[in-house]
Amino acid sequence: MNIYDIAEKCGVSIATVSRVLNNNPNVSAATRERILAVINEANYTPSAIARNLGNGSAVSVGGSATPLPAVGVLCTDLTDPRNAAVVAAVETHLRNKGKSVLLSGDPCEEKALSALAGHVEAIVYIDPPARPKADDPVIAVATATPLLLVEGYVNAPGVSCVRADVRGAVIELIQQILRRQRRRILMLVGGKTCACSEMVGGYEDAYAAAGLTVDPELVIAVENTPEQVNTCLKRLLINRVTFDAVLCTDSVLALSAQKALQRTGLNLPIIGLTDSLAARCSSPALTCADCDIDALCRAVCQRLDTLSQAEDTLIPTHLNERDTFRHA
Amino acid sequence: MNIYDIAEKCGVSIATVSRVLNNNPNVSAATRERILAVINEANYTPSAIARNLGNGSAVSVGGSATPLPAVGVLCTDLTDPRNAAVVAAVETHLRNKGKSVLLSGDPCEEKALSALAGHVEAIVYIDPPARPKADDPVIAVATATPLLLVEGYVNAPGVSCVRADVRGAVIELIQQILRRQRRRILMLVGGKTCACSEMVGGYEDAYAAAGLTVDPELVIAVENTPEQVNTCLKRLLINRVTFDAVLCTDSVLALSAQKALQRTGLNLPIIGLTDSLAARCSSPALTCADCDIDALCRAVCQRLDTLSQAEDTLIPTHLNERDTFRHA
């Protein structure tokens, strides 16, 4: 079932069908009705794939490139429910506009981006890794195809960003902790994402603002598995590295840390810098800071409609104070 | 950057480049090397979109249709971590074979399927709803494009299925509960998916096998929100509907039920028919039955490679016995 079949059934040319499909006003109401009826009855949907072909790199005479009906979504960790939520929201948003989503999870961002660039209207890159300052494949791609970074940041023309204000979250949190006379805050970093490095940045900023120096022993990269976290914490205790509060780059990591510390009998404030149902369910309930996911998704979809002006949107974060902060 | 650019840079025709791209042996080693070098250096990736066009419905002379490099993935609830895991696994598997994923989350399955059918090599439909016996859009689509149902089942040519054996899980579970002299098992159904109706089917089977009749008051459809579950359970108690164990179609639902029952002081066995980190973290820890997700994903990917012979694969399930079963 293609555009030719529909055209034939209606006794019109494919161009007219195409116009109806694309809401081009230059079709008489009567013809439009008739064609829509046939389309509906035949349950016809134009091929998202073919739609992309023609318009690819074609730049219309006016100078502006015609939008492609497909958008590339790059997300290397769909396992993270926050990322999955963003993907789902983006897909729904685009589908409602008649566009479709090409999904990639390629961990090699350079390959993934170049595979998508030029073939899609835009690329949404969710939870990207922290990146070297210049000479960035991301930036190169963005010259060809608008890029929307979610939970990531890079300042370059053609690149938009929407992200939770994790840096701000960490700063405020650390101020609160310092006020409680706790000065040695352990920071467990469970990834290499941009968000993670923002958190570390916030950590350093907060210490600097308080006139304290960061003990590098307290900022630790760990693999995000319960076992690794456990051995990591154990090693710290054996080495007599002291700390009086724990920040974790995400809530799953925080849960692991919580279990590990429970075994040692240590009762410290533990905070996850991402929230989750599991954190809420844990006992004692895990305190987490996070932005409203729906707000993040809404902002992403909105920015998707106005990619021409590259902007950096920060979604405010708030602390969901639960047992591991209140009672510790 | 397209195949022509590469061809030109190499001083060959696009056909030769295409052959290299597709591992066609009919290229001299020297030429191949040279072309690969250029491809690599230019960081060129063939357009996944364009690749799909030509081969669409084309049936090669041999009789077998040429496989399309894109696969459609339909998943209406990416929010469910199990579904997200399957999507991620499928994407990775296909990417490693040079294929790409067109993602749809359209809740209107008929539209979604017809949009994909004929334009992709296959459609993976994750967690589909329970369906009427005949006259099924799914079956119609499958005549054109092979269909792989994950967590769903329909017996039709061209349709493969891979799913957790939830029916078996429920049957065994109920037998265990009955042995404990608990006869009024509440079944909370939090969805309309095929998996849910399989669970209900298992419930009925188990009761029948035990020579008991099902009290329809005990099989209840609820909306899967904490509030709805809470009011639902309250209403039951007010109406003096008694029950001495609770089965829930998924672990989030089970968590809600657990909280609601905790408030009433009732201490009953509660089991979720899906597992999750949150269930493990809850206290008391929630007992759940589930299959190994990795096994499910592996089976899906494997079946994806052999879609020609439609088959129904059941992944065994096992009980993760925790507090809400052991101590109740």
Next chain:
DNA sequence: CTGTTAGCGCGTTCAG
């Protein structure tokens, strides 16, 4: 308002 036609980027014949 409508039809005709030229590509979009690629895989695939079929001739060399």
Next chain:
DNA sequence: CTGAACGCGCTAACAG
């Protein structure tokens, strides 16, 4: 082993 030419389904110019 290689190249020229066609077609995939669709959109956008252009011509009526």
